[in-house]
Amino acid sequence: MSEHEYVPKSKAGKWFNDRLPLLTLGAHLTDYPTPKNLNYWWTFGGILTFCLITQIVTGIVLAMHYVAHADLAFASVEHIMRDVNYGWLIRYIHSNGASMFFLAVYIHIFRSLFYGSYKSPREVIWIIGLMIYLLMMAAAFMGYVLPWGQMSFWGATVITNLFSAIPLVGDSITTWLWGAYSVDNPTLNRFFSLHYLIPFLILGLVVLHIWALHVPGNNNPVGIDIKKPSKDTVPFHPYITIKDAFALLVFMIVFAGFVFFTPNVLGHSDNYIPANPLVTPAHIVPEWYLLPFYAILRSVPDKLGGVILMFGAIFILFVLPWLDTSKVRSAVFRPIYRQFYWIFVLDVLMLGYVGAMPAEGIYLVLARVGTIYYFAHFIIVMPVVGLLEKTDPVPMSISEPVLTGGAEPSLARKVNDKV
Amino acid sequence: MSKEEKKVNRRDFLFTASYTIGAVGVGAVIWPMIDQMNPDKAQQALATTEVDISSIEPGKSITVLWRGKPIFIKKRTSEEIAEARAVKLDDLPDPQRDEDRVKDGKDEWLVMLGVCTHLGCVPLKDKGDFNGWFCPCHGSHYDVSGRIRKGPAPTNMEIPKFEFVDSNTIKIG
Numbered sequence: 209m210s211e212h213e214y215v216p217k218s219k220a221g222k223w224f225n226d227r228l229p230l231l232t233l234g235a236h237l238t239d240y241p242t243p244k245n246l247n248y249w250w251t252f253g254g255i256l257t258f259c260l261i262t263q264i265v266t267g268i269v270l271a272m273h274y275v276a277h278a279d280l281a282f283a284s285v286e287h288i289m290r291d292v293n294y295g296w297l298i299r300y301i302h303s304n305g306a307s308m309f310f311l312a313v314y315i316h317i318f319r320s321l322f323y324g325s326y327k328s329p330r331e332v333i334w335i336i337g338l339m340i341y342l343l344m345m346a347a348a349f350m351g352y353v354l355p356w357g358q359m360s361f362w363g364a365t366v367i368t369n370l371f372s373a374i375p376l377v378g379d380s381i382t383t384w385l386w387g388a389y390s391v392d393n394p395t396l397n398r399f400f401s402l403h404y405l406i407p408f409l410i411l412g413l414v415v416l417h418i419w420a421l422h423v424p425g426n427n428n429p430v431g432i433d434i435k436k437p438s439k440d441t442v443p444f445h446p447y448i449t450i451k452d453a454f455a456l457l458v459f460m461i462v463f464a465g466f467v468f469f470t471p472n473v474l475g476h477s478d479n480y481i482p483a484n485p486l487v488t489p490a491h492i493v494p495e496w497y498l499l500p501f502y503a504i505l506r507s508v509p510d511k512l513g514g515v516i517l518m519f520g521a522i523f524i525l526f527v528l529p530w531l532d533t534s535k536v537r538s539a540v541f542r543p544i545y546r547q548f549y550w551i552f553v554l555d556v557l558m559l560g561y562v563g564a565m566p567a568e569g570i571y572l573v574l575a576r577v578g579t580i581y582y583f584a585h586f587i588i589v590m591p592v593v594g595l596l597e598k599t600d601p602v603p604m605s606i607s608e609p610v611l612t613g614g615a616e617p618s619l620a621r622k623v624n625d626k627v
Numbered sequence: 628m629s630k631e632e633k634k635v636n637r638r639d640f641l642f643t644a645s646y647t648i649g650a651v652g653v654g655a656v657i658w659p660m661i662d663q664m665n666p667d668k669a670q671q672a673l674a675t676t677e678v679d680i681s682s683i684e685p686g687k688s689i690t691v692l693w694r695g696k697p698i699f700i701k702k703r704t705s706e707e708i709a710e711a712r713a714v715k716l717d718d719l720p721d722p723q724r725d726e727d728r729v730k731d732g733k734d735e736w737l738v739m740l741g742v743c744t745h746l747g748c749v750p751l752k753d754k755g756d757f758n759g760w761f762c763p764c765h766g767s768h769y770d771v772s773g774r775i776r777k778g779p780a781p782t783n784m785e786i787p788k789f790e791f792v793d794s795n796t797i798k799i800g
Contacts, residue, residue, distance in 0.1 A: 362748065365746070366746040366747060366748065366764060368747075369745075372747075383666060384661075384664050384665050385664070386666075387664050387665065387666055387667065387670070388666050388670045388694070388695055389666060389670065389696060390694065390696045390747075391695070392670070394666070394670065398664065485695055485696070485697065486697050486749065488748040488749040488762075488763060488764060489763075490763050491763065492763075492764050506779075508779075509779055510779065511746075511779055511780070511781045512781075514779065566766075567766055568766060
C-alpha cells in the first residue's frame with residue numbers, strides 16, 4: 209500500500225474522507241498495481257466472490273420459505289419447488305451454486321499449488337484461504353442436511369459419528385452435537401442456525417484474505433517478486449476488472465447450464481425420499497466435492513485411523529508452505545516438480561472417483577494407493593524435490609521474456625540468487 | 628524502593644484477582660451456552676419404550692424405534708443360538724460371549740441397538756458373511772449374536788438396558 213496519498217476532488221468527498229477514509233480505500237482498490245502477466249487461472253478469486261454473494265442472497269431468500277423442523281422441512285422444500293414464485297429457480301441456483309463454489313475453489317487452490325502462491329511471503333493468505341475452505345465444507349454439509357431427505361439424514365449420521373471415534377469423550381461429543389440420542393429435530397434446528405451463520409464468517413475471512421493479499425501483492429505465473437508500481441504492473445481497474453468480468457461471464461454460462469438443463473445431476477436422487485431413521489440407503493455417498501476425503505476415510509480398516517487420516521489430509525495443507533523447500537515459486541521453472549504436480553492432480557481425481565464407488569475389491573486397493581500417494585506428495589515429494597531439483601533459469605522481470613522473445617540464459621539470473 | 632515494590636505487588640494481586648474472577652465469570656456464561664446443546668428434557672423423556680413381542684416367530688425379527696434409534700428384537704432359533712455359541716472368542720475382534728449378550732433363560736431373545744458401531748448406519752438383516760447383519764455403508768459384517776466379525780466397525784452392536792415386564796413384553800431403557 210505504497211501509492212501516493214489520495215485526495216478526493218469534491219469538497220464533500222474530502223469532508224467525508226477525512227472522517228472515514230472509504231474513498232482512500234476505493235482508490236487503493238482501483239489503482240492496486242497488479243502483475244501484467246496474470247492468466248485466466250487468476251480470475252477465480254473474483255468468481256469465488258461472486259459465488260459467495262450468490263449463495264448469501266439466494267440463501268436469505270430460501271430461509272424466508274423454509275421451515276427447520278423434522279416434520280416440516282422436507283415438505284417446505286417441496287413447497288419452495290412447487291408453490292413459491294420462482295422458488296425452483298432460487299433453490300436450484302443455491303444447490304448448484306454450492307457445487308460451482310467448490311469447482312471454483314478447487315481451481316483456485318490448484319492454481320496456487322502450481323504457481324507456488326502459498327510460499328513466502330504469502331503463507332498467511334494461504335492459511336486464511338484454507339480456513340475459508342474448511343468453513344465452506346461445514347456450510348455445504350449442513351446445507352445438504354436441511355432438505356431432510358434420506359441422504360441428508362444418513363449423511364448427517366455418518367459425519368457426526370466421525371466424532372464418536374475420539375477416545376473417551378467421543379460419544380458425549382456426538383450426543384452434544386445431536387442434541388438428542390440420534391440425528392433428530394434438534395440437530396436439524398441447530399444445523400440451520402449454523403448454516404445461516406457460516407457464510408458471514410466466510411465473508412469476514414474473505415476480507416482478511418484480500419487484505420493479506422494486498423500487502424505483498426499478487427503472485428504471478430512467473431512467480432518472481434516485482435516492483436510495484438512498475439512497467440511489470442497494470443492498475444487493477446480497468447485491466448483486471450474487465451478480464452475478471454469476462455471470465456465470470458464464461459463461468460456463469462456453465463453455472464446456468466447446470467441450473468437450467470441438469471439441475472439434479474450433481475445431487476443424489478435418494479434425497480427426494482423423506483428421511484427415515486429405520487432404513488439406511490444401500491449406498492451412501494457425500495456430495496462430489498467431498499469424495500476424495502471420503503475415499504481416504506474408507507481406505508483405512510480402522511475407525512479412529514480413518515478419521516485421523518481424513519482430517520490429516522486437510523490439515524497437512526496448513527503446513528504446506530514449510531514442507532515445500534524449493535526456492536523457486538512457479539512450477540513453470542520446476543521441470544521435476546511439475547510432473548509430480550500433475551500426478552498429484554490425477555491422484556486426487558482418482559480418489560474422488562473411488563470415493564463414489566463401493567469400498568470393496570479394486571476400488572479399495574486404488575483408494576489405499578491413492579491415500580498413500582496423497583500423503584507422500586506432501587511429506588516426501590515436496591521437501592525432497594525442492595532440495596534436489598535443478599530448476600530452469602528464472603527471468604529478471606515479467607517484461608524480460610516478453611521484450612526479448614524468451615527467457616535467454618544470458619539475461620536470466622541464477623536460481624540461487626534471492627528469488 | 629521497598630515502597631515501590633509493595634505497590635507493584637499490590638497491583639500484581641489486583642491483576643491476578645481480576646483475571647481469575649473474569650475467567651470464572653466468562654466460564655459461568657459459556658457453560659450454559661455449551662450445555663444448551665445437550666439433549667433437552669423432552670428428548671430425555673423419551674427414554675423408555677415398551678414393546679409387545681408375542682407375535683414374533685422364531686428366526687424372525689422386528690425393528691422398533693427407541694430414542695430415535697432402531698432396536699432390533701430377534702427371536703433366534705436353537706440352531707442360531709448354537710451357531711453363536713460355537714464361535715471361538717479368539718475369532719472375535721471384540722471378544723464377548725453370546726451368553727453375556729442375552730438375558731439368562733431368555734437365550735432366544737437378542738435385543739440390541741440396530742446401529743453400526745462404525746459410523747451409525749442401520750445394518751441389513753440376514754446379510755453378510757456370518758449369517759447375521761451387514762452394514763451397507765462401509766461393509767461391516769456382524770454375526771447372529773450381533774458381534775463384529777469383519778470390516779471397519781470397532782465394537783459389537785450395543786445391547787441397550789432392557790427387561791422383561793412379562794413373557795410377552797419388554798421394556799427398553
